[in-house]
Amino acid sequence: MKALSVLVSSVVLILMIMVSTFLVVSTIAPLINRGKELSALNEGKQVLSSIDSAIQELIYEAPGAKRVLNLKATGGRFSVSGKEDKIRFLLDTTTGILEPGSLSKEGNLLISYGPNLKAYEGTINGIDSLIIENDAVLFAVRKLYNKTNPDFINTTNLITLIRNKRTDTNITPTFGIFIGNNTETSYGEGYTELVSTGTYLPEATIKLHLNSNSGVTYEAFFTLLPGQDFVQINVKIV
Numbered sequence: 001m002k003a004l005s006v007l008v009s010s011v012v013l014i015l016m017i018m019v020s021t022f023l024v025v026s027t028i029a030p031l032i033n034r035g036k037e038l039s040a041l042n043e044g045k046q047v048l049s050s051i052d053s054a055i056q057e058l059i060y061e062a063p064g065a066k067r068v069l070n071l072k073a074t075g076g077r078f079s080v081s082g083k084e085d086k087i088r089f090l091l092d093t094t095t096g097i098l099e100p101g102s103l104s105k106e107g108n109l110l111i112s113y114g115p116n117l118k119a120y121e122g123t124i125n126g127i128d129s130l131i132i133e134n135d136a137v138l139f140a141v142r143k144l145y146n147k148t149n150p151d152f153i154n155t156t157n158l159i160t161l162i163r164n165k166r167t168d169t170n171i172t173p174t175f176g177i178f179i180g181n182n183t184e185t186s187y188g189e190g191y192t193e194l195v196s197t198g199t200y201l202p203e204a205t206i207k208l209h210l211n212s213n214s215g216v217t218y219e220a221f222f223t224l225l226p227g228q229d230f231v232q233i234n235v236k237i238v
């Protein structure tokens with residue numbers, strides 16, 4: 001009985017040590033991962049700051065001047081957009097190193113955090129469209145004319161698609177803009193445009209400008225924010 005008691009005590013001791021080790025690892029591992037992500041973020045910011053400083057110096061120097069930079073980043077990825085004249089550092093995180101949906105500025109650096117939110121032009125069911133989407137929703141309206149060449153628009157067929165990406169469900173809703181229950185406010189001469197384009201945006205917005213047949217001129221803004229599963233619609237009389 002004594003020998004058995006010693007054996008049982010040893011097993012309990014070993015079990016307790018194993019559980020204790022597991023708890024320590026479970027507690028420390030997220031902290032280690034968070035530290036790695038913060039380090040990668042800071043390195044990315046340092047690279048962009050170095051590039052920005054070099055650009056600012058070259059602006060005031062003679063044509064042909066150049067700089068050689070020694071840049072290092074152990075995580076994330078860089079992208080260059082000539083159209084937007086921007087350099088981006090993208091870092092996927094799992095530990096929440098920033099507040100979701102946060103947006104801040106450090107010098108010429110704009111830092112935002114949240115689910116992937118983008119705005120771009122594309123084709124939906126054969127229709128040229130303006131598209132905004134995040135991880136939950138894809139929303140598209142017809143790409144129609146422009147500010148210098150407006151033409152006829154009927155808001156009742158403006159939306160080309162709403163997609164719930166989480167359930168993979170497509171919806172083409174019954175929609176129209178009616179001000180004061182006047183049907184003539186739902187159509188007229190105007191145009192649609194993306195307020196901004198790109199990926200990892202703080203918000204994505206499609207603008208409709210309409211000089212309606214009722215004589216009322218207004219702008220409608222369709223806005224999608226990071227993490228939201230719905231689109232906000234705001235109408236402003238101009």
